[in-house]
Amino acid sequence: MKIVSWNIRGLGTNGKVEVINRLVKIQGANVCFLQETKLVNVSEVFVRRIWGDDNFDFRFVAAVGRSGGLITIWDKSSFIMKKEYRSNRFIVLEGIWCVEGWEGF
Structure with missing residues (x-):
């Protein structure tokens, strides 16, 4: 299991979205x-x-x-939220890690 965690200090620019996307891909998160996303609305298209x-x-x-904002994203084949x-x-999620076979989160 690989986890990426970042205090992004605002996620309003395309540059930050691209950096996070590269980090998630490189690390295989x-x-x-x-x-601290500072976002009021988050769509599925944005998260994609x-x-x-x-x-x-x-x-x-x-x-x-001008403070707060949290996003938690996970691979659906790795974690099933209950x-x-x-x-x-x-944000607290409870579920099953499919890859590891244990419950938690």
């Missing part, structure tokens, strides 16, 4: 956690640009004012 293909699921929490808990300060 199964999960990507992005903090970050992840690079259609084999993903994601959850996000909108920024409040439950989720969200607040303006966290």
Whole structure:
């Protein structure tokens, strides 16, 4: 299991999206956690640009004012989500790691 986590300090530019996309691809990430996105809306099309293909699921929490914003993206063939808990300060996912065969997250 490979995880990418980044306090991105704003995800409003194409350059940052491209850098994250390259990092996810190079590292072969199964999960990507992005903090401080400063985004109010996040679409599937936008997340596809970050992840690079259609084999993903994601959850996000909108920024409040000029702070916050979270996105968690994962490979659907690696993790099956069973439950989720969200607040303006966290995203918690519970499920099964398909590759590893153990529960968690």
